[in-house]
Amino acid sequence: MSDTPASSKPDPSTWVDEHGDVLFRFAVLRVKDTHVAEDLVQETFIAALEGLATFRGGSSIRTWLVGILKHKIVDYFRKSAREVPSTDLAALEEETEDELFNRWGQWRHLPSKWRETPDNLLENKEFWGVFLRCLDALPNSLRRAFALREIDGLKTDEICKILSITATNLWVILHRARGKLRDCLDTNWFREGRSRGETRGADAS
Amino acid sequence: MTCKEIAKLLSEQQDHKLPMSRRIMIRLHLAMCIFCRRLAKHLQFIHRLSEAVGDTATDSLIAVGDVVPAALSSEAKTRIKKTLTQRNI
Structure with a gap:
């Protein structure tokens, strides 16, 4: 974290080196597409440059930049939700089978016992690899809602507005996203020979 | 209630208060x-864990992932710097 005082002359070229990668990872995790992520990072820097006078120095430059980027990402979601109406939403609700259960309502895979605690896994780089791969395997329609809700902790009504969907739709989408992610983690980490094991099946899930 | 119905409610209760x-x-x-x-x-x-992903403190861990590209490409960096320099004059 760098705490550049607001009074010092901004040097955008150092911003890119100091904060570019962090902002880029933040963006790509949420929007998936690397080109979109690059554009959002650039837009963030431009907005920061133009709005530098509003930076109060209460927080670090990085926190401030991340805040701007968050808005840019939400704007991007909002815009693409308007451009591409989610046609599969109706189908989504009618579906009789899902990630967890078959059409007869039976478990596809009985949930296994997860022995580790989240706190134990926070420091486990190998686990993060699996987690991100599973997150990456979510289709965009599920991933966006999931990211806004679970990663960024937005309220559900805010998310509905951003993605232009109803609350009922959102609940179904989140249920499916969590189901997929659960299944992927169960298969690739908890039930596998884990840690040293391959992360097979993550892409196909 | 079936497990399938319960599963849906278990997810939903994270998003709104159930009656x-x-x-x-449940x-x-x-x-x-x-x-x-x-x-x-x-x-x-x-x-x-998702909450932890949102926390920028976890960023260094996520950076090691081979899934999410860990850094801006050097072309992107050069391009962004160029754009910013033009704007900053």
């Missing part, structure tokens, strides 16, 4: 069903 009747149904079901108990635990697990 008391539903909450009681409770009764969980008392008898080990698989739904596990599922409930898994959902909390995912919630906790």
Whole structure:
């Protein structure tokens, strides 16, 4: 974290080196597409440059930049939700089978016992690899809602507005996203020979 | 209620407050069903870890992932710097 005082002359070229990668990872995790992520990072820097006078120095430059980027990402979601109406939403609700259960309502895979605690896994780089791969395997329609809700902790009504969907739709989408992610983690980490094991099946899930 | 219905409610209760009747149904079901108990635990697990992903302090861990590109490409950096320099004159 760098705490550049607001009074010092901004040097955008150092911003890119100091904060570019962090902002880029933040963006790509949420929007998936690397080109979109690059554009959002650039837009963030431009907005920061133009709005530098509003930076109060209460927080670090990085926190401030991340805040701007968050808005840019939400704007991007909002815009693409308007451009591409989610046609599969109706189908989504009618579906009789899902990630967890078959059409007869039976478990596809009985949930296994997860022995580790989240706190134990926070420091486990190998686990993060699996987690991100599973997150990456979510289709965009599920991933966006999931990211806004679970990663960024937005309220559900805010998310509905951003993605232009109803609350009922959102609940179904989140249920499916969590189901997929659960299944992927169960298969690739908890039930596998884990840690040293391959992360097979993550892409196909 | 079936496990499938309970599973849906377990997810939904993370997003909105369920009526008391539903909450009681979940409770009764969980008392008898080990698989739904596990599922409930898994959902909390995912919630906790996703929160950590949002926390920029975890960023250094995520940076090692081979899934998410860890850094801006040098072309992108050069391009962004150029754009910013033009704007900053």
